[in-house]
Amino acid sequence: MIAESRRHEGEKGLRLMSSVVEREDKIRGSAAMGGNAGGAEVPAAASALHIADLSHSYGPRPALKDVSLALRPGEFTVLLGLNGAGKSTLFSLVTRLYAHRAGSIRIFGAAIDRDPATALSLMGVVFQQPTLDLDLSIEQNLRYHGALHGMPRRRLEERIAAELERVDLAGRRRDKARRLSGGQRRRVEIARALLHEPRLLLLDEPTVGLDIESRQFLLDHVRSLCREQGLAVLWATHLIDEVGKDAHVIVLHLGRVLAHGTAAEVLAAAGAGSIREAFDKLIRRGEPGR
C-alpha cells in the first residue's frame, strides 16, 4: 500500500511542497569550517533529509549542538565521527526513538515530530546494534517488518523475494537468523530496511565487526542503490576508509558538524591531501578551547 500510494505522490507532493517552501526554511550545507554555515542553499522540501539547528542533551550533557545538514536523493553521504561524536543520538532523533526539543528534522518535507507516519514510512533504518530476532527465520523476520509497515501479503512476498535475491540470500530464506554470519545478518537487515521501498536509508555503523569482504559487499551494494534507485543514504561510520572519492561527507565531532560537502570540497576546505588528514585537522580545530 505504501508503494501504491507513492505512485500518486508527484501531484500531491507538488501541492504540499509549495506550503513547505513558503516557510523559506532553507539550510546552508557546504564544506564549511567550524560551524554549519556555507555556500549553496538546499531547500527543505527538496531534501531527502533536512536537519536544521538540531540540539539535544542528556540532562546537563549536550550530545548535539546546532546541527544542520541536508541530503539529496541519490546521494551517498558518509557521517564521519569518532565514537561518542553524536552519530547514534542523531540517528535516534531522526528515527524518532526519542524526540528533539530544539531544531527541526524533515524527511522529504515531512516533519518527524508533526507527521511521523509519513516521515517513518519513507525511511529505512539499519541500526548499529543487531536487531534481527535470532529465533526466527530470515523470511519470518522480514514478514514481521512488512507487517509493521502494513504491507499487503502478496506485495510483501514479492518484495522479500526481490530483496533477498539482491543480497544473495534467496536460497537461505528459511534459515534461522542465528545460523547466519555477522555479514549475512547485516545483509538481511539491509534487505529488511528496503522492504517497504523507502526513499531514504539510514545506516548506523553497519560494518562494525565485519570482515573486509563483507564490508566491501555492503558498501558496493548500498552505493549501487543510490545510483540505480536514487536512494538517499546516510552512512554513519568512524572508519575513514569507507569514504569514497565520490561520496558526500559530514564530519561530526563532539555533537557539532565541522564540515559538510563532497569529499573534494572537504579536502579543499581543510587544506588536506587525504580524508584522513582532513579529518585529523578538522578534529583538532574542533577541540574545545580552540
Place this chain on the structure above:
Amino acid sequence: MTDLTLSPALAPAARWRPGPRHYFRCLQGIVWREWLRFLGQRGRFLSALVRPLVWLGIFAAGFRFTLGISIVPPYQTYIPYEVYVVPGLAVMVQLFNGMQSSLSMVYDREMGSMRVLLTSPLPRWYLLASKLLASVAVSILQVYAFLAIALLWEVQAPWYGYIAVLPALFLSGLMLGAFGLLLSSTIRQLENFAGVMNFVIFPMFFASSALYPLWRVKEANLWLWYICEANPFTHAVELVRFALYGSISWIATAVVLGCLAVFMGLAVWGYDPARGLVGRRGGAE
C-alpha cells in the same frame, strides 16, 4: 555544492495515512511473532505451567489441612483449598506472563530489536497495544492449559464457567500486561528486573486474595487487609474467580478496568518520545 532546483523528481512526499487494513496487518504481524516466539520457547511454556502446578500440587496439599475455607461468594458450599486457590494461580500465570513480556521488552530495548517496532510508521500507542494483545493471547492459552491440568486435582468449575472466564481473563491479562509495559518503560537495565521480582511481583501475589480469603486476613491484620483490598491483583483474582463460577463481581470489574486505563495511559506516556521516560533518558539506546 550546486544549488538544488525544485523538480518533480525531488518532490516532497505525499502525506501517508494508515488505513484500517494497515492497522490490521500490523496487529496480525505482532501477534504472529509473539506466537512464533512462544512456540519456539518450549521452556517458557513448561515453566508457565509448572509454576502454578507446584503451588497446586504441593502448597495447596499442605495447606488444605491447616486452612479450612468457609462459604464465601461465589462458592455456594464449603470447598477444599485446591478449589479456592485455582483462580488465584490462574491469574498468577498471567502475572508472570505479563512480567515475562515486560522483561522481553527491556531485553529487546537493550539488544536493539525494540527499535524495529518503534520505527514503524503506525502510532506508538497502537504498537504497544498490539504488543499487549499478543501477550494476553499467549497468557490465555497458558491459563486454559493450567485449568485443564487442574482437573486432575478434581478442581472443576461448571462448564459455562470455562466460557464466562474468557472475557475476565482477557481483562485481567490486559491489566497485568499493561502493568508490565509500564514497568518496562521505567526500567532501563535488565539487571534491575530482579528487583522488580522481589519488590513488585511477590508482594503483589502474596498481599492478595489469591492464596487466602480476605476475611481471614482482616482477622489477622487490619492494615494488611487494607493493602490487599487496594491491590489490583486482588481484584483481578476476584474477577476471574467469580467468572469461573458464572457470576460477576462488579467492583472487581470496575477496579480492573480503571487500573487498566491508568497503567496503559502511563505506559504510552512512558514510551512517548516527546514526553516519556524513555525519551527523556535516551533510554532507547
